[in-house]
Amino acid sequence: METTQISTLTGVLDKKMTRQLKQYLDICARCSICKDACHQYVATQDIKYLPAYRADLIRKVYKKYFTKAGEFVPALYEGRDPDDNLLDQLYESTYACTGCRRCMYYCPFSIDTTWILSVAKAMLIAAGRGNEMLGQLADAAIFKGDNFEMFRDVLMDGMHDIEKEVQDLMDDPTATIPVDKQDADILYVALAGAHTIRPAAIIFNQAKANWTISLFEAANYGFFFGDMDKARQIADRFMDEAIRLNVKEVVITECGHAYRVAETFHEAWTRKKHPFKVRHILEVMDEYIKDGRITVDPKAFTVPVTYHDPCQVGRNGGIFEQPRDIVKAIAPDFRDLTPNREKQWCCGGGGGLVAISEMDDMRIKSGKIKAEQIRVTGAKIIATPCENCRLQIEALNESENLGIEIKSIMDMVVEAMPLKGRPSASTAAE
């Protein structure tokens, strides 16, 4: 094992050292109370998924290279070099983590395993062993930002097509999807794909909001990849736009990690306070319904409906009640999953895992807990405001024969809106 690799990787650890990280590495008692909190460990009983074990891989390097006692008697802590063997283990334990932070919720010291693993990802990337797919997706997003003129016309064409659909559905030729609108109140940041643009456009137009849309998507594979510089560059694309357009707030579409990147991480990465608010589209829709800015049919969905809290929206984002209020406003038979809110189980699809095909089997296996939870509610529709959760629950729907429909909250709201241009004007699906 090369000494340069050791010094490079311990250098990364040194650079990433923060007070929280140091404390976490010093105080974990390996009590393993976290073991029953992790859906992956519970489903597989494989120690590499036990949160304290994942963190201990980094801790072994920390002990050997960053503490006197560990330098002196590494065996006492099983101190290790960041060699290829450790990196192999680290890769599996780290990129498998969905970042749900359920282990942190139950830890007696509130140790944030995901935070420790973010350092593990930085070390893997420095060793050239970051996950390839996530890295490529991140680079593609940065490329789009750097060479935007190449993409602009295609994106604008797509936006006009969606605008036409919206006008037809609303039977309103004045409905617009404004791009680059100076001094708009809201800059809406969607995902790539019309499914996150169309319903939002209908809602904003109906509410007569002064809004504009970003041509950049909110999804951030740099964040999942674990390269925070790339993650910042990807978020900068629309954050800079928000500053340029002088908007009052940035509204993030139904996505978990994108909301957290925009709301929590971006200010910390840039060390600058945003001159605008960041809100989730759930908060905006809830406000529109409660203020009567959009009208919805309270009986739009008569079948039982349940709601899954995406980890980054709920436990890590603090949005628990708004989506429930929205669903209850359009579906009289609302049934919560058990457990829910901050104690909810991760569906298994977070952390970019749906893009890592080599982990597919484990991902599906780890989702069985969620599948059972869904099954016992007897719900026919599950609403969830996160693309990764939806993809994972779609997969579980198939593998576990749940017979359930998976919907975004936006889609449900639009279905519950009496739109003039809709073929059967009154309402929605059953």
Add this chain to the structure above:
Amino acid sequence: METYLYITSVIGVYIGFAVFIGGMGWRIYQWASTPKSPVRLGMFPKPKTGTGRFFKMLKDTFIAPHSAQIAPVMWTFAFIFHFAALAVVIGHLHIVMEYPFLPELLGPAGMESLATIAGGIAGVLMLVGILFWIGRRTFGAYKNLSVPEDYLLLALLLGIVLMGDHMRFVGNLEPDTYRVWFNSILAFRPLIPAEMIGSNTGLSLGTHMLFTDLFLIYFPFSKMVHMFGAFSANLVRSE
């Protein structure tokens, strides 16, 4: 016996406390001087005010209600162990000075039975906790997670508690004798009372102190620092 007691119960005590205080001071300095992450690592729901956060931190640290929900057995043993340990620390203050009020309230016989009952129960509960953890780490899924540090600490604690329990249940020394010895150490004029050397407790005290000295020396370099670090880590939870 006198040499053994001099090494473990005089010199060892000085070294143990010096390393513990110096080492812990150094550890806390290291924590404090490492820049905090600008990223807020809190999770929801969280209190809105500083006072709310502070009280939540105390509750999370002393009661760990979330851990109780997910691992009730482990939590029960841990809770019992930690509170027995706290009781034992308070009980040991008796060798520094006589308690206020209590002797007048209970009388000499009352004091004796309080010490026997409370001290005895606490000593046994600590032992039960340690044996549970040793078993858990040796036979459970935690075996592969455990490192030598975990066993070393449990071995040291086992030694301390076994010897302490021996003094409590078998020993025949009066509190006054311990107080003379311990106060002489505090006054930096160490002496070992003759009753101690001649009693059936000398060896167990010496060994109790040997394990205690080693425990104190190792404390700042081990995961035991959770005793201090748990507070700020739990505060981060609601930032």
